[in-house]
Amino acid sequence: xxxxxxxxxxxxxxxxxxxxxxxxxxxxxxxxxxxxxxxxxxxxxxxxxxxxxxxxxxxxxxxxxxxxxxxxxxxxxxxxxxxxxxxxxxxxxxxxxxxxxxxxxxxxxxxxxxxxxxxxxxxxxxxxxxxxxxxxxxxxxxxxxxxxxxxxxxxxxxxxxxxxxxxxxxxxxxxxxxxxxxxxxxxxxxxxxxxxxxxxxxxxxxxxxxxxxxxxxxxxxxxxxxxx
Amino acid sequence: xxxxxxxxxxxxxxxxxxxxxxxxxxxxxxxxxxxxxxxxxxxxxxxxxxxxxxxxxxxxxxxxxxxxxxxxxxxxxxxxxxxxxxxxxxxxxxxxxxxxxxxxxxxxxxxxxxxxxxxxxxxxxxxxxxxxxxxxxxxxxxxxxxxxxxxxxxxxxxxxxxxxxxxxxxxxxxxxxxxxxxxxxxxxxxxxxxxxxxxxxxxxxxxxxxxxxxxxxxxxxxxxxxxx
DNA sequence: CAGTGGTCTAGACCACAAG
DNA sequence: TTGTGGTCTAGACCACTGG
Numbered sequence: 001x002x003x004x005x006x007x008x009x010x011x012x013x014x015x016x017x018x019x020x021x022x023x024x025x026x027x028x029x030x031x032x033x034x035x036x037x038x039x040x041x042x043x044x045x046x047x048x049x050x051x052x053x054x055x056x057x058x059x060x061x062x063x064x065x066x067x068x069x070x071x072x073x074x075x076x077x078x079x080x081x082x083x084x085x086x087x088x089x090x091x092x093x094x095x096x097x098x099x100x101x102x103x104x105x106x107x108x109x110x111x112x113x114x115x116x117x118x119x120x121x122x123x124x125x126x127x128x129x130x131x132x133x134x135x136x137x138x139x140x141x142x143x144x145x146x147x148x149x150x151x152x153x154x155x156x157x158x159x160x161x162x163x164x165x166x167x168x169x170x171x172x173x174x175x176x177x178x179x180x181x182x183x184x185x186x187x188x189x190x191x192x193x194x195x196x197x198x199x200x201x202x203x204x205x206x207x208x209x210x211x212x213x214x215x216x217x218x219x220x221x222x223x224x225x226x227x228x
Numbered sequence: 229x230x231x232x233x234x235x236x237x238x239x240x241x242x243x244x245x246x247x248x249x250x251x252x253x254x255x256x257x258x259x260x261x262x263x264x265x266x267x268x269x270x271x272x273x274x275x276x277x278x279x280x281x282x283x284x285x286x287x288x289x290x291x292x293x294x295x296x297x298x299x300x301x302x303x304x305x306x307x308x309x310x311x312x313x314x315x316x317x318x319x320x321x322x323x324x325x326x327x328x329x330x331x332x333x334x335x336x337x338x339x340x341x342x343x344x345x346x347x348x349x350x351x352x353x354x355x356x357x358x359x360x361x362x363x364x365x366x367x368x369x370x371x372x373x374x375x376x377x378x379x380x381x382x383x384x385x386x387x388x389x390x391x392x393x394x395x396x397x398x399x400x401x402x403x404x405x406x407x408x409x410x411x412x413x414x415x416x417x418x419x420x421x422x423x424x425x426x427x428x429x430x431x432x433x434x435x436x437x438x439x440x441x442x443x444x445x446x447x448x449x450x451x452x453x454x455x456x
Numbered sequence: 457c458a459g460t461g462g463t464c465t466a467g468a469c470c471a472c473a474a475g
Numbered sequence: 476t477t478g479t480g481g482t483c484t485a486g487a488c489c490a491c492t493g494g
Contacts, residue, residue, distance in 0.1 A: 023479065034465045036264070039481085047275065049456050055480045056473035064455050171453040175403050175421035175446025191419040193403035218403025223451075227292050228277045228396040251460060262484045267462085283461045284492030 002031045003041040010050050010061050013165070013204045020058030021051075064168060066155060066201075073173075073197065074129060074220045086153055088126075092185075093119035094145045096138055103135045106200050106211040114138035116145045121185045131182045132214035140164055140209060164209050169201040173223070176215060186217055193218030230259045231269040238278050238289050241393070241432045248286030249279075292396060294383060294429075301401075301425065302357060302448045314381055316354075320413075321347035322373045324366055331363045334428050334439040342366035344373045349413045359410045360442035368392055368437060392437050397429040401451070404443060414445055421446030 006027075015021045022030060027038045042059055045051045053059045070087075099107070099115040107115070115135045122130040134154075136144055141162055149157065158164040174196040183190040194215045201210040234255075243249045250258060255266045270287055273279045281287045298315075327335065327343040335343070343363045350358040362382075364372055369390055377385065386392040402424040411418040422443045429438040 020479090025478085035467065037464055040464085042480090053480060054473085055471065056478080058479060066455065069453075069455060167456075169455040171455060173401075173449075173451040173453070175423045175449050177405060177419060177421045177446075191405060193405045193421060195403045218405075221401075221403050223401040225297075225399040225401070226396070227294065227297060227399060248460090253459085263486065265483055268483085270461090281461060282492085283490065284459080286460060 002033055002037060003044055005031065006041060006045060007050060011204060015061050017061050017063050020060055023058060064166070066166070066169070067153065069171065070130070073195070073223055074216055075222050086151065088123045089150050090121045090123065091118065091150060092121065093117060096145055099135065103211055107135065107137055107208050109137055116141050118145070118149070120149075128186045129220055130214050130216045131185050132212060135211040137209065158209070165203055166201045166209065167203055169199050172198045174198070178215070182215055188217060195221040230261055230265060231272055233259065234269060234273060235278060238273070239432060243289050245289050245291050248288055251286060292394070294394070294397065295381065297399065298358070301423070301451055302444055303450050314379065316351045317348045317378050318351065319346065319348045319378060321345060324373055327363065331439055335363065335365055335436050337365055344369050346373070346377070348377070356414050357448055358442050358444045359413050360440060363439040365437065386437070393431055394429045394437065395431055397427050400426045402426070406443070410443055416445060416447075423449040
């Protein structure tokens with residue numbers, strides 16, 4: 001199955017993001033298969049989100065867009081212009097601590113390891129929508145706790161300053177109700193509905209590099225499933 | 229695009245469920261295209277959930293499995309045997325009423341039309357997990373309010389007794405908190421987290437035939453998204 | 457056995473982008 | 476104009492199913 005060979009090369013980071021992978025004709029030669037087979041394999045990888053292709057230009061390794069994740073989950077229809085500004089953050093905690101047990105488990109690190117812990121509130125158009133805790137392995141993110149992240153997205157920082165590229169993630173949604181602190185920071189009543197989103201973000205080889213628990217305002221949350 | 233022609237025949241109900249559609253070779257003749265094209269079209273329809281195929285037997289029109297929907301959303305890991313019994317229902321209300329405004333909108337019926345309204349609690353292994361309201365156009369479901377549905381699934385009843393076949397649906401998830409009645413029936417505290425699932429179920433031609441608002445216990449809810 | 461789908465061959469022809 | 480992907484051709488060969 002040449003599809004799996006291609007997928008491995010993508011997963012291993014052998015082909016760079018935003019640069020074209022070998023053309024169909026070259027892949028035919030490389031793997032010694034017919035054009036139809038290469039076309040089919042590439043199309044399937046597009047469907048699975050690993051590639052995107054542009055007629056006349058080439059095929060490229062796709063990157064997951066995590067900001068879309070938030071926008072997928074939350075109705076963010078305040079204001080009608082389509083521009084999506086970087087959400088601001090209000091940092092409540094930024095520290096290095098010994099990892100709690102559940103964090104160790106999800107990040108697959110030794111008990112007692114150090115992690116960077118960040119707690120923040122994310123504001124969209126100045127409206128607080130999400131309260132979240134993040135945990136990063138200290139080994140990979142030494143110094144992260146000193147960065148100013150109030151106006152920035154995290155994943156570009158991971159990539160540029162710590163050479164950690166997030167390529168996939170698992171998210172789990174739960175229902176919850178706001179505790180006192182969450183209610184206060186999100187400007188809602190205690191016991192208001194919240195959506196809890198737990199994310200384990202991974203780099204190449206499925207290695208977990210971030211564990212995140214986000215609590216979003218339930219009145220702004222919406223998720224759509226088409227059954228068919 | 230022969231794929232769209234095939235999709236239309238499926239959506240129109242021209243080919244029956246569980247009976248094979250014409251074979252690849254026949255489709256080649258019918259549409260006057262080459263085998264490869266037919267194979268590709270059929271494979272894409274499988275990916276989109278319209279068909280399933282069995283080597284050596286044929287290609288069949290798929291039906292959405294709605295029970296899977298609930299089981300997808302709720303952790304139902306009480307007991308370890310994999311058998312999934314039909315959930316029991318405790319019917320609280322079963323009546324014919326004038327449709328409230330939002331129901332008219334979602335069912336796309338005239339203001340003032342009659343609908344069958346059913347309110348019930350669904351029990352899984354005797355544990356109440358879901359509290360829900362259903363609205364059905366009275367025109368299509370005359371007499372539905374008199375049926376005993378406590379031990380049965382609804383969609384087979386729609387199909388067998390009312391000749392209404394549900395073929396697709398849209399579901400919207402929201403976070404909510406339990407009101408007094410919901411809390412009582414679900415055996416949880418008031419203000420406990422709930423997941424609200426709004427479903428619009430459709431028959432052929434996208435015609436809405438059921439509007440349903442379900443409230444599931446938040447502590448049993450879980451949804452998983454893989455980002456990539 | 458005949459008939460089905462599953463995978464692959466070895467291209468042709470077109471639309472589109474960049475130089 | 477050259478090179479790219481998008482769609483389709485016209486099958487071959489195999490594995491599997493049912494009678």
